[in-house]
Amino acid sequence: MKVIVESNLHISTLFEPPMEVELEGDGSLQSLLARLNERCRSIRFLEGGSVGDDVHEIVVNGQDLFSMPQGLDTPLREGDRVKVEVYMDPLGGG
Numbered sequence: 001m002k003v004i005v006e007s008n009l010h011i012s013t014l015f016e017p018p019m020e021v022e023l024e025g026d027g028s029l030q031s032l033l034a035r036l037n038e039r040c041r042s043i044r045f046l047e048g049g050s051v052g053d054d055v056h057e058i059v060v061n062g063q064d065l066f067s068m069p070q071g072l073d074t075p076l077r078e079g080d081r082v083k084v085e086v087y088m089d090p091l092g093g094g
Helices: 029-039
Strands: 001-006 019-022 055-060 081-086
Touching: 001 029, 019 029, 029 055, 029 081
Parallel strands: 001 081
Antiparallel strands: 001 019, 055 081
16 A cells, blocks of 8 residues: 655655655554654654654644544555654754
8 A cells, every 4th residue: 555755854865755655564654654764764753663753743634643543553545645744953054
C-alpha cells in the first residue's frame, strides 16, 4: 500500500516531499514513521514506539495525530496523505 507523505523537510535525493511511501504489514502510522526513520536516519521520526523528538506535528488526511483515538496504531489506507512537520533549527543568523 502507498501513502503520500508531505513535510517541511527536504533533503535532495533522500527526502523530497510530497513523496509516495510503500508500507507493508499492518500499514499503521507507526510503521510509516519507522519507514521514514530508515529513509532519513538523521531525523528521529520514531523513538521507542513513540513520536520522535524531532517531530513537531503529524496530520493524517487533515486530522491531527493527538485527536486520533488509536494514536500511532491508527491504520492507514492506500492514498492517505500524511503531513509530518519536523523541528528545524536555523542554519544561520543575521
